[in-house]
Amino acid sequence: MTTVQGEADERFAGLIGAFRSNLADGQELGGSLCVLVDGRPAVDVWGGWSDAARTAPWGRDTLTNVWSLSKTVSSLALLLLIDRGLVDPDAPVATYWPEFAAAGKQDVLVRHVMTHSSGVSGWDQPVTPDDILAVDAATDRLAAQAPWWPAGAASGYHLLDYGHLVHGIVRAVTGLSLGAFVADELAGPLGADFWLGLPAAEDARVSPVVPPPPSRLDLSALPPESPAVRTFAGPVLGAEITWTRAWRAAGVGGAGGQGNARSVARLNALVSGRGVVDGKRMLSAETVDRVFAAPIEGTDLVLGLPLRWGLGWGLRHELSTAYIPEGRVAFWGGWGGSLVTADVDRGVTFAYVMNRMSDGILASERGRTYLRAVYDAL
Incomplete structure (x- = not known):
């Protein structure tokens, strides 16, 4: 099925052509842009x-697990609390979540969590996939353990626990x-069809991800x-865990979001629109x-790549993410190749979500091709 449905301005013919070509040769199974x-x-x-x-077409409202694109939505939740004066990114996490001060974490700042430099990038062993799906209990475990490196000294990608750490702060401040x-x-x-905790009634709309090739x-x-x-x-974790009801229901904020390109773009448009979507202001421009202020930069202790982290999003680094346009562009990718970019300077938001996973944590060649086509059109 190489038919591309939906609507697109004529100037994006190159983007649509690339998508159609990848569908035709099997690089894509299904997806949205x-x-x-x-x-x-x-x-x-x-x-x-x-x-x-290949029995059910990808439809307008098909959802799939978007992996780490979920982190951008979790970051938006903290930005809202920052904007409302309920959270200070330069305050210790323990100001809001006192239990987090345990085991030497009293000086870990909210900023350190959002820039993946808290020293708490995962759980002490032993820990199982089922353990992290009990989100409250898994969050409490993170509060109790010692950091693995000094906060702020370097980034270390918070692969699976980023959303749990954000959950701990949100839960402490709002009760939700x-x-x-x-x-x-x-x-x-925002009318965004995005879920951190998908009701069973929505399961029929979910496209199960196809696991990637074995990791290198x-x-x-x-x-x-x-x-x-x-x-x-x-x-x-294997990608197959996302096929389960337990995973979809848990609402793992670092990797378990269910959405599509439209909903991911609409949420991240809060960044590219400097807080405004459809004329409605939800964040101040200053927030x-x-x-983009005071990023942390260096070789990431988990991914082993030179990375640049802003407050909740990745920022372009010439040595590792040069495919991201220059300027104030916040971005992140999901395991398997999904990608979202929020370009403040140009007012452009791009999202790509699919079900056939490629190898790698950051953007796939397909995602990079689509992003280039967008900026060629612009």
């Missing part, structure tokens, strides 16, 4: 199949779970106590500017 220019849809398309057996807060304060008001990541040369080994092993 969205481009917002000044908050208005310039591209909203989808195509391919929702299932590996992260998933409930996102539903009430972000997805609901080799950690054997690293000591067992390194943050990379401890993060990737705590716990080891959005904080995303």
Whole structure:
């Protein structure tokens, strides 16, 4: 099925052509693309199949697990609390969540969590996939354990626990779970079909991800106590876990969001629109500017790449993410290749969500191709 459905401005013909070509040769199974220019849809398309057996087409409202694109939505939740004066990014996490001060974490700042430099990038062993799906209990475990490196000294990608840490802060400040807060304060008001905690009644719309090829990541040369080994092993997840009701219901804020390109773009348009979507201001421009202020930069202790982290989003780094346009562009990718960019300078939001996963944590070649096509059109 190479038919691409939806609507797109004529100038994005190259983007649509690339998507159609990848559907035709099987690189894509199914997926969706969205481009917002000044908050208005310039591209909203989808195509391919929702299932590996190719029996159900990917539809307008198909959802799938978007992996770490979820982190951008979790970050938006904290930005809202920062904007409302309820959270100070330069205050200790324990100011709001006293239990987090345990085991030497009293000086970990909210900023350190949002820039992946808190020293808490995973769970102490032993920990199982089922353990992290008990979100409250897994969050409490993070509060009790010691950091793996000094806060602020370096970033170390918070692979699976980023959303749990954000949940701990949101829960302490509002009394709500992260998933409930996102539903009430972000997805609901914006009309974004994005879920951190998917009701069973929505399961029929979910496209199960197709797991990626075996990982080429080799950690054997690293000591067992390194943050990379401890993060990737705590716990080891297969993509198949996302097929379960337990995963979809849990609302894992670092990796378990269910959405599509349209909903991911609409949420991240709060950044590219400097707090305004559809004429409705939800964040101050000054709060959005904080995303780009005082980034942390260096070799990430978990991913082993030179990275640049803003407040909740990745920022372009010439050595590792040069495919991201220059300027104030907040971005992140999901395991398997999904990608979202929020370009403040140009007022452009791009999102790509799919079900056939590629190898790698950051953007796939498909995602990079689509992003280049967007900026070629602009």
